[in-house]
Structures are given as structure tokens and as C-alpha cells.
Amino acid sequence: MASEDIFQNECSEEPELEVEQRMETEDAAESEDETEAAAPTEETSPAADAATEKSVGSKSAADHERAAKLTQLPLGRVKSIMKLDPDLHLATQEAVFTVTKAVELFIASLARESYKFTAQFKKKTVQKKDVDMAISVVDCLLFLDGALK
Amino acid sequence: MVERIEDLNLPNAVIARLIKEALPDGASVSKEARAAIARAASVFAIFVTSSSTALAHKQNHKTITAKDIMQTLTELDFESFVPSLSQDLEVYRKVVKDKKDIKASKKDAADASASGSGAATEEAT
Numbered sequence: 001m002a003s004e005d006i007f008q009n010e011c012s013e014e015p016e017l018e019v020e021q022r023m024e025t026e027d028a029a030e031s032e033d034e035t036e037a038a039a040p041t042e043e044t045s046p047a048a049d050a051a052t053e054k055s056v057g058s059k060s061a062a063d064h065e066r067a068a069k070l071t072q073l074p075l076g077r078v079k080s081i082m083k084l085d086p087d088l089h090l091a092t093q094e095a096v097f098t099v100t101k102a103v104e105l106f107i108a109s110l111a112r113e114s115y116k117f118t119a120q121f122k123k124k125t126v127q128k129k130d131v132d133m134a135i136s137v138v139d140c141l142l143f144l145d146g147a148l149k
Numbered sequence: 150m151v152e153r154i155e156d157l158n159l160p161n162a163v164i165a166r167l168i169k170e171a172l173p174d175g176a177s178v179s180k181e182a183r184a185a186i187a188r189a190a191s192v193f194a195i196f197v198t199s200s201s202t203a204l205a206h207k208q209n210h211k212t213i214t215a216k217d218i219m220q221t222l223t224e225l226d227f228e229s230f231v232p233s234l235s236q237d238l239e240v241y242r243k244v245v246k247d248k249k250d251i252k253a254s255k256k257d258a259a260d261a262s263a264s265g266s267g268a269a270t271e272e273a274t
Contacts, residue, residue, distance in 0.1 A: 140226035
């Protein structure tokens with residue numbers, strides 16, 4: 001399907017420098033989330049995988065500070081979203097990073113898909129109906145069907 | 150599964166920026182559309198996580214790794230994300246490693262008997 005082509009070019013990473021400063025302030029708030037989020041993990045999962053546990057928990061605050069330069073979305077927030085999955089036992093920090101990056105790519109893709117309909121209606125502002133159209137037309141977005149009510 | 154809807158919120162400012170960067174100059178996004186995209190992003194994160202969990206479970210391992218995420222994305226028809234993500238992951242690994250090295254050398258210089266640095270270095274591996 002032609003509309004899926006846009007999902008192919010997803011490598012734009014340039015505008016990160018200008019973002020850094022803002023991220024630093026968000027980062028301060030987020031690292032608190034991070035430490036809070038780390039505690040429940042240690043309770044829910046027994047000491048069996050202690051080494052991996054650390055990769056999710058204690059290490060993350062320090063990593064987060066550096067990773068802020070690589071991701072725009074806060075890793076801590078994405079991690080707490082991931083933890084909503086009751087079946088999730090442990091996730092490495094790399095996995096959290098990958099999901100965060102994937103979500104960023106996803107947002108850009110969905111925005112572009114939606115804009116196709118905006119442009120089709122000869123408009124400049126993306127409306128909710130454009131997003132709905134994109135979701136109903138693009139195959140790999142089918143999982144969102146009905147989720148945005 | 151989801152108790153508080155606020156847990157699913159990603160920061161609005163960042164969402165707005167990501168959308169803006171993806172669209173051509175002069176284009177804008179209505180509030181409702183931005184909210185919809187933000188919610189879609191949260192749903193996407195959960196969708197990918199639960200699919201990865203299922204995948205890891207099938208393969209009899211408990212810890213979700215970056216590799217699981219990549220494999221899941223491929224299965225979910227988001228394979229176009231994978232090359233870019235692999236690159237990002239390389240950079241991430243390098244940054245983590247560099248940080249580890251800097252930390253280690255700093256600690257070494259400051260205090261030869263820095264047992265704390267040893268522990269931190271092990272964790273980061």
C-alpha cells in the first residue's frame with residue numbers, strides 16, 4: 001500500500017541538539033520518576049535475576065542522564081507505561097530505550113500518515129478525523145482501531 | 150490492566166515537537182489530533198511491550214531485551230523502524246560504555262580504592 005511508504009524513511013535525528021536544554025529540565029523531574037519506578041520492580045520480581053534487575057532499576061537513573069541526549073521522550077515514563085503490562089517481568093534498559101525510540105518513530109509516522117489526509121482536504125492543520133482516517137487505512141495501525149475513543 | 154489513565158500520558162510538549170518535526174513547514178496540528186496521536190503512542194508502547202512479553206514467554210526467557218523488541222516490531226509490520234533503531238541502539242551502547250569508561254577513569258584518578266566504581270561498572274555491562 002502506498003501509504004505505508006512513509007514508514008520507510010525514519011532516520012531523521014538532527015534536531016536533537018536544540019532539544020537538549022529543554023530535556024535537561026524535564027530530566028530533573030523525570031529522574032525522580034525513575035527512582036520511584038525502580039522500587040516497585042524490586043518488590044515484584046524476586047532476587048532470582050538480580051543482575052538484570054539492576055539494569056532496570058538502580059542503573060537507570062544514571063543512564064537516563066546520558067540517554068536524554070538520544071531520546072526526546074523520557075525513558076522513565078515509557079518504562080512506567082511498559083510496566084502496565086502485568087506479564088512483564090523484567091526489561092533491560094536497552095529494551096526500554098528501544099521502545100522509547102520506536103514510539104518516537106511511531107509518532108512521526110502517524111503524524112505524516114495523518115497529514116496526507118489533511119493535505120488531501122487542502123488544509124494545513126491536522127484534525128482528529130485525519131488521524132482516524134490514517135488509522136483506518138494503514139494496515140499496521142489496525143491495532144489502534146477503537147483504542148482512541 | 151491500566152488503572153490510572155495519567156500513567157499513560159507522554160509529555161505533551163515533546164509529542165508536539167515530534168509531530169512538528171515530522172510535518173512540512175507551515176503545517177500544524179489541532180489539539181484533538183495531537184491528543185489522539187499521544188494516546189496512540191501510549192497504546193503503541195503497550196502493544197509492543199505485551200507482544201514482546203508474549204514472544205519472550207514463548208522462547209522461555211523472562212527478561213525483555215532490545216532484540217525482542219526489534220523482533221516484535223518486525224512481526225507487527227513495523228520492520229521499517231528496525232534499521233533506524235539498530236543505529237540508535239549502537240549509539241546508545243556507545244554512550245553507556247563511554248560513560249562507564251569516564252566514570253571509571255575519574256574514580257581511579259580520584260581514589261584508587263574506589264570500590265563503588267567497580268560495582269557501578271559491573272552493573273553497566
